[in-house]
Amino acid sequence: MTDPASSANFDEITIQNLALKWLVDFDVKKIGGSAELTVVAKVNDVSQLILDSSNLSITKVTVDGSEAKFAVEPHAVQALGSKLTIALPVTNKLATRKVLIEYSTSENATALQWMAKEQTADRAQPYLFSQCQAIHARSIVPCMDTPSVKHPYQAEVSVPEKVVALMSAVAVGEATPSADRNGYHVYKFEQKVPIASYLIAIVVGRLTKRDLSKRCAVWAEPSVIEKAAYEFIKTEDMLQAGEQLLGPYVWGRYDILLLPPSFPYGGMENPCLTFVTPTLIAGDRSLTDVIAHEIAHSWTGNLVSNGNWQHMWLNEGFTVFVERKIVGRLHGEEMRQFDAQCGWEDRLLPTIFEVFNPTHEFTKLIQNQTGIDPDDAFSGIPYEKGSAFLMYLEQQLGGPEVFEAFLLNYVNKFAYESILTDQWKTYLFDYFGAQKSVLEGIDFDAWLNNPGVPPNKPTFNDALMKVCIEVCKQWVDADENSVKDIEAANFLRLLPAQKTKVLDCLRLESNIFDYKVERMEELYHLNSVGNSERLFSWIRLAIRARWAPILDVALKFVTDQGRMKFVRPIYKDLVAWDVAASRAKETFIANRPFMHPITATMVAKDLGL
Template sequence: MRLSILTLCLAAALAAGCSRESTPAPGTAAPSADQQATVNATAETDEQSYAEPDKVRTKDLALELKVDFDAKTLSGSATYTLDWLDPNATELVLDSRAITVDKVVGERADGKWDDLKFSFAPADELLGSKLTIEAPQRNPRIRVSYTTSPDASGLQWLTPAMTEGKKGPFMFSQSQQIHARSWVPLQDTPRVRFTYTAHVTAPKDAMVLMSADNDPKAARDGDYSFTMPQPIPSYLLAIAAGDLVFQPITDKAGVWAEPAMAPKAAAEFADTGRMIDTAERLYGPYRWGRYDILVLPPSFPYGGMENPRLTFATPTVITGDKTLVSLIAHELAHSWSGNLVTFSSSKDAWLNEGFTSYVENRIIEDLFGKEQADMESVISRNELAVEFKDAKPETTVLALKPETIRNPDDSLTSQQYTKGAWFLQFLEQRFGRDVFDPFLKGYFDHFSFQSIPTAKFVDYLKTNLIEKHPGKVTMQEVEQWVYEPGIPDFAPKTVSPRFEAVDTARKAWLDNGTLPDKALTSKWITQEWVHFIEGMPETLKPEQLAALDAAYHFTGTPNGEIAQRWYPLAVRSGYHQADAAISAFLQKIGRRKLIMPTYNALAKTPEGLKLAEETFAKAKPGYHPITTGSVESVIAKAKQGPAK
């Protein structure tokens, strides 16, 4: 997934994580074998789920669902094929959030079904409700009939006016981190992997897709069936329905999108086949069948979501010049790091996102050259430096200590992405690609279709890389990267000559007002414009921004990466000529990464807060619940005033 560091609406506050207490600081004694065993066992728990997978696990899920756009609900049933692991277990505990259960039945040995007793525990604001099903016969299959809430946190229902084509309604899911439980009662933890089938009915004018075997030639008839033969964790369960058509890229990859968007998206993502070839050459075969991309309406709260076989992607990366297709490289990379080898809880999010960011950068280097890959690394590390500047040290570790409870969406901050990728680049440079690439491929093979904690990766790293190639990296260095705050002072540095030219041009303009030569800027790509703006002082004079606008037309730009840097600068500098464009941008886009910097800047002054509230009132109907919660949190905090 590609997203920002902002909080989800379901969290009352960000609970700080801290480094693993049993991990020694450099120079101290290592934990005993008994201590390490305790750490490893505890690391397998998932505090964000009520499920008890050590007692009983879901092996397969069969869904029967009806899409009701008018009621904004999914209704039907979920049937679980179960593996009873504990001989004394007689209850199936599921996660749910705001789901109405009508009936629960269990299959007998003779194939008939009996009613089963069930109960909900009081709802927790973050975790939802614990659904306990009594199963004294330890039924091999249990079926829950249910209906979702119109306000399900994992579903967004769009009116026709909120879509690209304006012709029909649209619905899509966002299950990561723990939102699958809002549209399917299930064991909502990455510790449990299951195969699934689904039969979905919908209005005949709505095409339904899932994170499964979507047939590009499927008839749009309101009756759809799906199969996902590979076991996946719950957060990769996905569904979408709307006015969607298919545009091929290769024989095994293509784009689903609204009719007006499909050709543009297919052209933008034309290198997807080459990306797959690169990843397979480096890290082994793609094991998921087809790789298709669903381009969602602009309200999608993230950049992308790595749902297997069907990446969900924001349209904000479609710029016409392919400069933002690293997002596709990122979501594709998840087919190895995340989907194939999965973190066992959100405390280990870097195992998904750090590895994926590293693989993404290798794909970009292979396709578009080292210069572009290095520029993207520098941008990410600059953003990380800003994040770390005001962060509590204990929140800058890669792996959290066991039993730390916090909102799982808050675990996906940029240190999980950028610090994680930086750590792997450190290993690559120390060992060399001829050693590190086979190691990483072996890691994906060894843990394929498993969910693991950080401790298992560290043990595998120690055995299969550190000890096999002595003298390259110490375990103390590894532990400093993984369990200690900040970035180690021995981290490798990346420089970009093209950014150095941008820095020179910016300095000349700031010193004497001389705009960079058009012969230079005409060759700049998005990453260079981003760096140009990011390097500006905190504020400029309004007339300076007007001069930049006259030359480069930043205000009103269709490029979200530029807009998310330019508009906060305009707000901070009192450049009110951009206010109308700012409001329009915030109403059109729902991707949190792109809009939250501007909302944060607006909230710092009374006049800005007024514009933020007025804009949000207009934009809210088109925002995803996750985005809505982020904006509401910023506005509420601003209205409370500074903490005393």
């Protein structure tokens, strides 16, 4: 197995365990301390350990207690950081070494966002959180920053006494006063299940906790904790549905951290502590399917992992597929079908035709990412094309009951491993050996290796979709006179997801003019809607119609939160609108210091800045 995004020599030697000792210093915006790696040789005559790093200040390295030579060589692709080479005594197969690296991070570590207290919800204490996926763990710890290497970890973290530290691990005991630094206390953590480096996570801030069940809780700043506890009350039900599908939950705790608005993703499946965006707080639990997605990652992604980011669909496609299974268990099969159809129409096809193009490398399920930053390839393709492929296979191979039995066996077969697509495919053919003729009739090469629209479309139950199309048709058929006769009831009685779908459908129509958008706002009050998905779809629709009043709403939305799913498309839409382009760029430049580094970098590329 190889990984174009990693310099590590994991074909020769691997990490067996990682022990961290960190001090979080808000004054200089750095984490300092040490990482002790227990490494084990996979072959004979290993004389060096090669790790990934990025802007780390390394002061000393020892191997089995003796000081060792090391060298740092920048990668030709800047985003990939540097190659850290450590000299080892000649080490034979299965022999272990203890490698201790003393270092500190850069204040510009791409995995970290340091927030002044004024940037938090409560404005009481400074805040730090990490985001290591895809290849940002190397900016906070020297590591083999590839999902093909997994290991447990332990950590001792010193932080100021007025804040709380959490990690993607289970806390060990209570915080104790630091013996080394006045005004600090020490938290200890242990992650017993082997994980890839991108799942290492830390948060430090003024946080409080509300239990949701015996093994689930939510953490947030005090001012928003009650809203978060209300929104995520069904977490245990989702977790149990996941267990019914894929077997026991092996991680112990499933806690949720509600982050400040600048968090760049909807959620991040950090083990034991899922990070989520506050844009999920709608007040009516209508956006909590993201929790189902992150729960599904406990099996597909965290337990069975893609071997490198070229095969990301093995993480995300499977997880979207399982997420919708959980939604189906809780809200009915029609809702699973509706969400899958929306995924095809509103996320997969627009990504192919609007974000990329039908011949683009990044519209393949298996992508060539040699010499690039995996963040540049990040999109809805592995999520939606991957999920659609699995739904199509399910329909060809005997339906949900038959395919769910395969999913369970697949997870059991590859648990604790990192795999590539060929390994999954081989197991699929072995498992469904009695249906060889069916499998041979499926164009696997086109699904996996061809760009653009998949060769087959799954069959969807469109009962919930038909209602959306009827409401959409009212607006499409209306003219300047008849638009005044449209009433609010048909739209307002829809389910939350259906309302968003109506707006997404309308955005694709050619005759949605500003007077229609004006009437929609009169009827539905969408400028102030609390559901962020619906507000996002509304903003994009109104920009498409060139409705001038939406400009202030759009700029406020991309400033108030930093979720890339929302921010990047809206900025792209705005700069394509001549009256909005300069204000959009000015807003981004002014707000960039408050954005997460990943988001800021990607939006700057989008805007050509």
